[in-house]
Each structure stands twice: as C-alpha cells, then as structure tokens.
Amino acid sequence: xxxxxxxxxxxxxxxxxxxxxxxxxxxxPGTRTVSGYRLYSKTDVYRISFILSAKEVGFTLNExxxxxxxxxxxxxxxxxxxxQFVDNKIQVVNQRLIEMKKIKQSLKTLSNACCGGxxxxxxxxILGALSTHNxx
Amino acid sequence: xxxxxxxxxxxxxxxxxxxxxxxxxxxxPGTRTVSGYRLYSKTDVYRISFILSAKEVGFTLNExxxxxxxxxxxxxxxxxxxxQFVDNKIQVVNQRLIEMKKIKQSLKTLSNACCGGxxxxxxxxILGALSTHNxx
DNA sequence: ATAAAGGATGGAGTATAGTCCAGAGTCAAG
DNA sequence: CTTGACTCTGGACTATACTCCATCCTTTAT
Numbered sequence: 001x002x003x004x005x006x007x008x009x010x011x012x013x014x015x016x017x018x019x020x021x022x023x024x025x026x027x028x029p030g031t032r033t034v035s036g037y038r039l040y041s042k043t044d045v046y047r048i049s050f051i052l053s054a055k056e057v058g059f060t061l062n063e064x065x066x067x068x069x070x071x072x073x074x075x076x077x078x079x080x081x082x083x084q085f086v087d088n089k090i091q092v093v094n095q096r097l098i099e100m101k102k103i104k105q106s107l108k109t110l111s112n113a114c115c116g117g118x119x120x121x122x123x124x125x126i127l128g129a130l131s132t133h134n135x136x
Numbered sequence: 137x138x139x140x141x142x143x144x145x146x147x148x149x150x151x152x153x154x155x156x157x158x159x160x161x162x163x164x165p166g167t168r169t170v171s172g173y174r175l176y177s178k179t180d181v182y183r184i185s186f187i188l189s190a191k192e193v194g195f196t197l198n199e200x201x202x203x204x205x206x207x208x209x210x211x212x213x214x215x216x217x218x219x220q221f222v223d224n225k226i227q228v229v230n231q232r233l234i235e236m237k238k239i240k241q242s243l244k245t246l247s248n249a250c251c252g253g254x255x256x257x258x259x260x261x262i263l264g265a266l267s268t269h270n271x272x
Numbered sequence: 273a274t275a276a277a278g279g280a281t282g283g284a285g286t287a288t289a290g291t292c293c294a295g296a297g298t299c300a301a302g
Numbered sequence: 303c304t305t306g307a308c309t310c311t312g313g314a315c316t317a318t319a320c321t322c323c324a325t326c327c328t329t330t331a332t
Contacts, residue, residue, distance in 0.1 A: 005308065015309085016291060024289090035298055037309055043263070050266055056235040058194050061289070067262045070246065086247045093240045099192040100236065104229045110206065111222045126203045127179070130186055141278060151279080152321060160319090171328055173279055197319070 001031075002040040011048040018048075025065050026051055058096060063089070106130040137167075138176040147184040154184075161201050162187055194232060199225070242266040 008015045021027050022038075027047050029038035047068070054064045067089070070082055109129035144151045157163050158174075163183050165174035183204070190200045203225070206218055245265035 003309075014291080017289085019311090020290060033298090033309095035309080036311095037298080046263060046266070050263060053235045053239055053266075055289095056194070056232055057239050058192070071261050083247055086243050090240060090243045090247065093236055093243065096192055097233070097236055097240070099189045100229055100233055103189055103193050104226060104233070107222050107226045107229065111219055111226065125207050127182060127186060130182070130189075139279075150321080153319085155280090156320060169279095169328090171279085172281095173328080191319095 002042075002044070004029075004038050004040070007040045007044060007048070010045055011052070013048055013052070021048075021051065021061070024061055026061060026068060057093065059089075102130070138178075138180070140165075140174050140176070143176045143180060143184070146181055147188070149184055149188070157184075157187065157197070160197055162197060162204060193229065195225075238266070 002010070004015050004018055007013075008018060013021075018027065018038075022029070027040075027044060029040050029044070031039045033039060050068070051061075051064055054067065055061075059067070066085070070086070106126055106129040110124075110126055113124055113129070138146070140151050140154055143149075144154060149157075154163065154174075158165070163176075163180060165176050165180070167175045169175060186204070187197075187200055190203065191197075195203070202221070206222070242262055242265040246260075246262055249260055249265070
C-alpha cells in the first residue's frame with residue numbers, strides 16, 4: 001500500500017497531478033486510511049505508467065480514461081462497440097506511426113546534411129529534408 | 137498565390153488558425169495585396185502540412201517553430217548546436233515510436249480478445265493486455 | 273449599385289492539462 | 303509533546319492551442 005507521495009516518486013508524477021487524474025477518473029485509490037490518506041496498490045503503478053505511455057502516444061486524458069474503462073467480455077452486447085473503439089484507436093496509432101517515421105527520416109536527413117555529413121547541401125532546412133522523401 | 141481561405145481549404149486548417157500560426161511565427165505570407173490581404177505561395181502548403189505532421193508526432197508549436205527556423209550550412213558556427221537540437225528530437229521521436237508500438241500491441245491484443253477472438257479472456261482490459269507484453 | 277462572400281484586426285472565450293497556494297489535519301521521531 | 307514531513311480540500315493561476323466574435327474594409331457577382 002502506497003501513500004500518494006510514494007506513488008508520486010515511483011512514477012515521477014506529482015502529487016497534484018495524481019489528484020488531478022483522480023478528479024478526472026483516471027485513477028482512484030482503492031482505499032483510504034481512517035484519516036483520509038489515499039492508499040494505492042502496486043497495480044496503480046502500472047496504471048500510471050500506462051497513462052504516461054498513452055500520453056506520450058498523443059492520446060488525451062479523456063481517451064485514456066475511455067481506454068482504461070474498457071473491459072471486454074466475449075459475450076457482452078457492447079463487445080462490438082468496444083472492438084470498434086479499439087480498432088479506431090489502432091488506426092490513429094498507425095497514422096501517427098507513419099507521420100513519425102516521415103519526420104524521423106527528415107530529421108535524420110537534416111542531421112546528415114550538417115557538419116560535413118554526406119547529404120547534399122540542398123537539404124539544408126527541415127522542409128527541404130522533408131520534401132525529398134515526401135514529394136517526388 | 138493563395139488567399140487565406142484558399143490555403144485554409146487546401147490544408148484543412150481554419151483561417152483563424154492560420155492567423156494564429158502567423159502570430160506565433162510558424163508561417164508568414166510572403167506578400168500582401170494592396171488592400172492588406174495575405175498572399176501565400178504554394179510552398180506554404182508544404183509548410184502547413186509539415187506543421188500538421190509535426191503536431192501529430194507530438195511536437196509543440198514552439199518546437200515546430202524551432203524546427204522550421206533551422207538552416208544548416210556546412211560551415212556555420214551554429215552547426216553543432218543545430219545537429220544537437222535535431223539529434224535530440226530524433227531521440228524523442230524514437231522514444232515515442234517505442235511507446236507507440238507498445239500501445240499498438242496492447243490495443244491489438246485487446247481487440248483480439250474481443251468477440252470470439254483467439255486471445256484468452258485474461259486480456260480483458262487494456263492494462264491486462266499491456267502487462268502481458270510489458271512485464272514478465 | 274448593391275449585396276454577399278471573404279478578408280483584416282483586436283480582443284474575449286474555451287478546452288486541456290496541469291501547477292501552485294492556503295489553511296488545516298496527521299503521523300513519526302527526538 | 304512539539305517539530306517537521308506528509309496529507310487533505312478547495313480554489314486560483316498558468317501554458318498551450320485554438321476558436322469565436324465584433325467591427326470594419328475589399329472583392330465579386332448580379
């Protein structure tokens with residue numbers, strides 16, 4: 001059982017942010033002490049690290065909340081909706097992966113054009129670097 | 137030469153947003169008509185699409201501004217700084233790519249657990265799906 | 273010639289995601 | 303039994319990225 005400060009230092013998320021996430025339904029301490037202190041379990045650490053990953057990926061707290069709420073049971077009526085929601089998110093992630101790789105390539109080209117690198121000097125701006133791989 | 141409305145509909149970015157980007161130095165029309173209308177060139181379309189990609193990737197407008205400002209000339213003093221800045225961004229992108237793939241895998245697992253898929257029912261939440269590939 | 277469509281400026285308002293107090297209670301160590 | 307570290311709540315404040323006016327000017331079509 002972790003108090004808020006312990007969870008904060010384990011995850012690198014501030015106490016205020018943890019309370020903020022709680023207010024928005026992303027994480028709730030399973031119990032409280034008699035005096036009202038929040039008590040988190042070990043799995044809450046995973047929950048937070050999921051939230052952090054998902055944020056990194058570009059999901060909003062709202063979307064992350066929805067993802068965390070999802071529970072698939074094979075026979076449930078809502079199953080189709082859940083699958084659709086998740087598959088939609090996969091598409092979003094795929095699109096971002098594509099943009100990501102495009103930009104990474106441009107950054108690499110730009111980095112190579114620099115300091116006696118092997119790329120021609122025409123790639124001397126990020127737009128130049130991008131266009132080489134993007135247009136044509 | 138495009139007026140703001142034309143650029144807006146070509147890029148899918150609103151007029152207000154274009155003016156907002158201008159205020160923040162991300163894009164500036166090369167000229168204005170006598171009456172003060174903004175006139176954009178065709179390369180401004182690429183500029184906007186770069187901004188959109190970079191946003192998708194998770195860069196802030198501030199970072200995008202810096203990326204767009206970059207100009208590498210092989211002999212410049214600032215060359216090292218530019219390279220360092222760009223290489224740093226590449227690291228950031230790499231980290232996001234990793235998170236991205238992790239989450240994509242979790243979403244896929246979750247999707248498969250659903251509606252008579254082939255994954256066991258233990259993966260019935262996003263955290264369950266994530267932990268399978270993440271812990272152990 | 274005039275109305276509708278589009279553009280300009282400046283400023284207010286909104287959503288998201290925190291961040292930072294103030295004031296008060298709690299707990300562990302010396 | 304007090305001091306210092308930690309926690310609680312509620313509310314104010316901040317940064318980012320738009321978005322939406324109001325008011326006025328310009329252009330285009332009829």
